[in-house]
Amino acid sequence: MNDSLKNSVSGVRIAHEEMEKIFFKILSSRGFTEEKSASIARVFTDNSLDGVYSHGVNRFARFIKYIDAKIININAEPAKKFSAGAIEQWDGNSGTGILNALFSTERAMKIADKFGIGCVALSNTNHWMRGGTYGRHAAKAGYTFIGWTNTTRNMPAWGAVDFRLGNNPLVISAPFKNDAIVLDMAMSQFSYGKMEAAKEKNSLLPYPGGFNKEGNLTNDPAEILETWRALPIGYWKGAGLALLLDLLAAILSGGLSTHEISRSEHEHNVSQIFFAVNVSKLGDRSAISKTVSTIIEDYQSSVPAAGSGKILFPGERAMFTRKENIETGIPVEQNIWNEIIKLLPA
Amino acid sequence: MNDSLKNSVSGVRIAHEEMEKIFFKILSSRGFTEEKSASIARVFTDNSLDGVYSHGVNRFARFIKYIDAKIININAEPAKKFSAGAIEQWDGNSGTGILNALFSTERAMKIADKFGIGCVALSNTNHWMRGGTYGRHAAKAGYTFIGWTNTTRNMPAWGAVDFRLGNNPLVISAPFKNDAIVLDMAMSQFSYGKMEAAKEKNSLLPYPGGFNKEGNLTNDPAEILETWRALPIGYWKGAGLALLLDLLAAILSGGLSTHEISRSEHEHNVSQIFFAVNVSKLGDRSAISKTVSTIIEDYQSSVPAAGSGKILFPGERAMFTRKENIETGIPVEQNIWNEIIKLLPA
Numbered sequence: 001m002n003d004s005l006k007n008s009v010s011g012v013r014i015a016h017e018e019m020e021k022i023f024f025k026i027l028s029s030r031g032f033t034e035e036k037s038a039s040i041a042r043v044f045t046d047n048s049l050d051g052v053y054s055h056g057v058n059r060f061a062r063f064i065k066y067i068d069a070k071i072i073n074i075n076a077e078p079a080k081k082f083s084a085g086a087i088e089q090w091d092g093n094s095g096t097g098i099l100n101a102l103f104s105t106e107r108a109m110k111i112a113d114k115f116g117i118g119c120v121a122l123s124n125t126n127h128w129m130r131g132g133t134y135g136r137h138a139a140k141a142g143y144t145f146i147g148w149t150n151t152t153r154n155m156p157a158w159g160a161v162d163f164r165l166g167n168n169p170l171v172i173s174a175p176f177k178n179d180a181i182v183l184d185m186a187m188s189q190f191s192y193g194k195m196e197a198a199k200e201k202n203s204l205l206p207y208p209g210g211f212n213k214e215g216n217l218t219n220d221p222a223e224i225l226e227t228w229r230a231l232p233i234g235y236w237k238g239a240g241l242a243l244l245l246d247l248l249a250a251i252l253s254g255g256l257s258t259h260e261i262s263r264s265e266h267e268h269n270v271s272q273i274f275f276a277v278n279v280s281k282l283g284d285r286s287a288i289s290k291t292v293s294t295i296i297e298d299y300q301s302s303v304p305a306a307g308s309g310k311i312l313f314p315g316e317r318a319m320f321t322r323k324e325n326i327e328t329g330i331p332v333e334q335n336i337w338n339e340i341i342k343l344l345p346a
Numbered sequence: 347m348n349d350s351l352k353n354s355v356s357g358v359r360i361a362h363e364e365m366e367k368i369f370f371k372i373l374s375s376r377g378f379t380e381e382k383s384a385s386i387a388r389v390f391t392d393n394s395l396d397g398v399y400s401h402g403v404n405r406f407a408r409f410i411k412y413i414d415a416k417i418i419n420i421n422a423e424p425a426k427k428f429s430a431g432a433i434e435q436w437d438g439n440s441g442t443g444i445l446n447a448l449f450s451t452e453r454a455m456k457i458a459d460k461f462g463i464g465c466v467a468l469s470n471t472n473h474w475m476r477g478g479t480y481g482r483h484a485a486k487a488g489y490t491f492i493g494w495t496n497t498t499r500n501m502p503a504w505g506a507v508d509f510r511l512g513n514n515p516l517v518i519s520a521p522f523k524n525d526a527i528v529l530d531m532a533m534s535q536f537s538y539g540k541m542e543a544a545k546e547k548n549s550l551l552p553y554p555g556g557f558n559k560e561g562n563l564t565n566d567p568a569e570i571l572e573t574w575r576a577l578p579i580g581y582w583k584g585a586g587l588a589l590l591l592d593l594l595a596a597i598l599s600g601g602l603s604t605h606e607i608s609r610s611e612h613e614h615n616v617s618q619i620f621f622a623v624n625v626s627k628l629g630d631r632s633a634i635s636k637t638v639s640t641i642i643e644d645y646q647s648s649v650p651a652a653g654s655g656k657i658l659f660p661g662e663r664a665m666f667t668r669k670e671n672i673e674t675g676i677p678v679e680q681n682i683w684n685e686i687i688k689l690l691p692a
Contacts (some may be wrong), residue, residue: 084462084627086432116430117465119623144594146492157657160648172590174597183590185583207563207581208554215651217553229651234579235553237531240660243645244518244529248490250637251520254629257637259644275621277465281430283600291596291603298605299589302506305561305575311503314586 012337013329014057020045022340023060029345030067032074036099043098047130048330051321054193055130057332061339063129071266072096072126078103081123081254086115089254092125094269101128101272105138105147108276112143116281120274123255127267132184132315135173138276139180142285145173146275150249150258152267155188156229157243158236163228166258167191168245173315175279176292182315187242189231195221249273358683359675360403366391368686369406375691376413378420382445389444393476394676397667400539401476403678407685409475417612418442418472424449427469427600432461435600438471440615447474447618451484451491454622458489462627466620469601473613478530478661481519484622485526488631491519492621496595496604498613501534502575503589504582509574512604513537514591519661521625522638528661533588535577541567595619 023041032040044063048056066072076095080088088111092100104120111118128134128149138145151166167188174181190209198205199221208217210224210231217231224230232238250257255271279288302311325331369387378386390409394402412418422441426434434457438446450466457464474480474495484491497512513534520527536555544551545567554563556570556577563577570576578584596603601617625634648657671677 082628084624085460087462087623087628089628114431115461116433117463119463121628144597146594157645157648159651159654160657161651162649164645164648170587172587172594174590174593181590181593183586185580185586189580189583211651215653233581233583234531234535237535237579240529240531241516241518243641243659244520244527247520247527247638247641248492248518250641251490251625251634252623252628257641259641277433277598278430279597282428282433282435282467282598288597292593295589295593295596295603295605299503299510302503302510303508305505305507305557307561308505311506313589 010334011331012334013331014337015329016045016049016326019048019057019330022344025345026060026064026340026343030064030074036074036096039102040096040098043102043129043133045330047133048332049322049325050130050132050318051325052130052132052318053332054191057330057340058336059129061336061343064343066126066266071268078122078125086111086117087119087121087252089252090120090122092122092269094124094126097126097128097270098133100125101134101274102137104272104274105134105145105276108274109138109141109143109278112276112278112281117275117277119252119276121249121253121255122272122274123253124269125272126270128272130184131169131171132173132182132318134274135171135182135184136180136315139173139175139182140178142175142279143276144175144279145171147171147273148245148249149272150246150256150261150270152264153258153262154192154230155232155239155242158232158239161227161229163262164259165232165239165242166246166261168242168249168258170241170245174292175289176296177289179319180315181292181296181313182318184314185233187232187238187245189233189238190221192225192230195224195230199225356680357677358680359677360683361675362391362395362672365394365403365676368690371691372406372410372686372689376410376420382420382442385448386442386444389448389475389479391676393479394678395668395671396476396478396664397671398476398478398664399678400537403676403686404682405475407682407689410689412472412612417614424468424471432457432463433465433467433598435598436466436468438468438615440470440472443472443474443616444479446471447480447620448483450618450620451480451493451622454620455484455487455489455624458622458624458627463621463623465598465622467595467599467601468618468620469599470615471618472616474618476530477515477517478519478528478664480620481517481528481530482526482661485519485521485528486524488521488625489622490521490625491517493517493619494591494595495618496592496602496607496616498610499604499608500538500576501578501585501588504578504585507573507575509608510605511578511585511588512592512607514588514595514604516587516591520638521635522642523635525665526661527638527642527659528664530660531579533578533584533591535579535584536567538571538576541570541576545571
């Protein structure tokens, strides 16, 4: 989430319908079917609406570069490798990460309609952009969701200096009113993009985010970018969680693990897991809604610390940003938008 | 894990067979059946063997106190509330947490034998002591496992000063050789027990573990115990994860959430989730073993930072401690052991 863009002097605001239309045209021009172009354009636009610009509008040109370089196979369809009943293995066939992840989420939901719970373990897929997309999709339809992806190496094991772990984002979501509570968290405390942006502005991170040359925790992004020893969340705990998420992704999908993905120059053919539970199979929907509402009410009645505002639940800030961006347009840096416009067919 | 006990001058070492026998006698004297006494005694002993004394021998007397106070119903059996196929809801009927959790783990494994994946959502149960017990149990038998429990309030929401969240330990495990890789992590960075022990010894925590009166992160346990603002792992991330784990525990089990559990003076009638996948249903066991081994090999070939030893995987330290404690006996503080001996029937 890159709030700095909002007030950038060199920024513009693009209406979301306009953005989606331009994405659609560019995608169609690359040979995606109308249906696929529409899905991908919607996800990139929604991520931008929600304020996740790094995996929305700011990432779109790079996505097209991957298409043009044929790193992503635009004609690929996911294929079922194996079913054990309520868990299925699918091969993403090096296709578009967004489409494979949307498919797998819906497939897990369909399995859950039959067995209460459904799991899809997906191999050979590509970057899903923002994991929260799939968590929100499932939760809005009345499912709890747990999903994660492995990634290329980008984080050291606890006590190590070189990268052996991915930051393996984990998504957990639950239905809430007409929307969803969506946790979407990488195992690294701050992304390198965030740290680089802070360094450029000469600002410190709000909390320690890695180690300096002396092996001490620091919130100076320049010091961390010198050692590349980014902090896993919860020190050793997040490093352990990253390892286990990679292990389960590889075991369940039969796909590549982080160390295998890291052999390629570009991150591709990652492994992902999608668990859905159909909540309506477990009892009265209105009783479950009440359970969720009372938990959130209690949580939000927390006493804020001095200087803290309202206590937000995961995904709540995205709701506010979405509302604002629908009204005022999606903020984009002028040069980023210019680059996208250049991708339009003549 | 309380390594300080090992070298305590007032400590003794008890052979694990002896400890298990004494636990069994005490449990039988409280009216547990022979089978139940044996299971509970084994788990408390195993946890101690693995070095998790806080949920092993050091907790045993308190467990018996709860039995004597009838907070735990020793005659209760878990009862199936509902089945949706591959996910089942069970009511723990306020019974013994260890027995309910062992039952639920095995039941999830049995469902996974049929559907590939199995989930048990358990309501009205009691403290499972060490979550890793169940993760290791399932993984040693060839299952991947994801499970968690909610707890009473013991951690503030991010940006808050009062407790609204539980530290909701999460367990993820995978089969490894003849044993298991077992991650068992609470959402708080350090337990209050750990912070109190550090304070008593006038020592600092190895890393920041909470906030002081000024609202700054500190590794001084005395300062944290003054504000009771313990740090969630990964700052806002661990707080969000704790909230989602509570939400899913309550939604899936139909049981109590943290704020409801917190109405009682003692933590009881918690909600727990047990997911198991039967790995042998997904492909060749030897290929999967190789996947796990090569991931661990790569992980352990990390370059250690100055001052760091071997890079361990989650659960590996417990393996070393187990070996040592089998050979030399389980270390216990003399006064703790005396208290246990007093619980023996005349």
